[in-house]
Amino acid sequence: MPVISAPQEYNEDDLYVDLRSSLGLPLYLKCEGFNFSGSIKQKAALEMIEAAEKAGRLTDGSVIVESSSGNLGVALSTIAASKGYRFVCVTDSRCNAATRQLMEALGAEVHTVGAPDPEGGLLAARLAYVRALCDSDERYVWLNQYVNEDNWRAHHRLTAPHIAERFPALDVLFVGAGTTGTLMGCARWYREHRPSVRIVAVDSVGSVTFGGPASPRMIPGLGAGVRPPLFDESLVDDAVLVPEVDTLRACHRMVGQGFLFGGSTGTVIAGATRWLTVHAAGRDDITAVAISPDLGERYLDTVYRADWVRRVYGAALDMDEAALAGPV
Known part of the structure; x- marks a missing residue:
């Protein structure tokens, strides 16, 4: 055991x-x-966080921010709580109420985007909000699951x-x-x-x-x-x-x-x-x-x-x- x-x-x-x-x-x-996050996303979440820590991007006082429709947000909420980071999840109206409540119970701040981008839909709107958030304060660290090579490396490993x-x-x-x-x-x-x-x-x-x-x-x-x-x-x-x-x-x-x-x-x-x-x-x-x-x-x-x-x-x-x- x-x-x-x-x-x-x-x-x-x-x-x-x-x-x-x-x-x-x-x-x-x-x-x-x-697992304690309830999905396969725990692997990618941990890989991306630990890589950011090794690279010096995540330090004391950093705030993790990520766009997620659900499972990655819960995984990041779980690990952020364990490691002592603040976490902001940017999601949209498709995110299940139970998922939002779970992230909030774990201490995450959940921001729900309501209006889709005219060309890229709700995802593009979420990404625009994340970029604006990061531009507003250098403490925010965007792991960016969409381009982060550690996302796929977790499953390769x-x-x-x-x-x-x-x-x-x-x-x-x-x-x-x-x-x-x-x-x-x-x-x-x-x-x-x-x-x-x-x-x-x-x-x-x-x-x-x-x-x-x-x-x-x-x-x-x-x-x-x-x-x-x-x-x-x-x-x-x-x-x-x-x-x-x-x-x-x-x-x-x-x-x-x-x-x-x-x-x-x-x-x-x-x-x-x-x-x-x-x-x-x-x-x-x-x-x-x-x-x-x-x-x-x-x-x-x-x-x-x-x-x-x-x-x-x-x-x-x-x-x-x-x-x-x-x-x-």
Whole structure:
């Protein structure tokens, strides 16, 4: 049993769910939500903070500031509280109420941007606010997950090697695309060490990362309104774009079997299901892993609440009340 003295010292790296009986497809789900921050973002948050400390950017009196729709904000709140830093999270109206409350409970200041930028949407508006904040006071230190190389280095150093150790005969790895830190870190590691593994990115419809048109997205986590600077498309073999209604279906299918996963995980499962249905249906000779970034407690007021789902998606979602409470 691990014994720790700080929350960031613990991350569960060895838990996988075999989804073969749930989906009828060969897929293992790597569950990254079992740490004190509740998501895979704890790895990147710690890597970026410790690198900033080593470089002398973060010192006594520094105030960490970051733009986040949720999971990274919670991770930074957790580590900032542990290390004694003030933290300001700049988010937008899509951030779940539970996530905002959790960050505030951890001592973070949460600023919610209301009006989207005419060209770059809510993300661009958040980034503009962060820049203005940093320009106003030199104590503010922006880690900038969107361009920070330590974002992907965390997964190059930790996530991908752990998967490779557990699944040495891996054929396909499914990774969600947000800032693309997890995607790029894993893709680089596999290109360097096991180039035969197929890297499949999973993104949300309405995200611009793979060149599609921007459109409103209501589930925070994956996707981007501004193409991530970290993203190198040459490292990705395939991409699957998932409509949010399919994210909801995947989440409710899993919760109907007792697995309460977050919206990002629902998107990854939906994308992996679609890809495997085309490329691996009926096959027993393929080994596939999907990375689950988060758990579902922070989505109880949105993804898992029938009135919110109907209000936001209406007739676009062909799910009755029974489906919203269990498998579809």
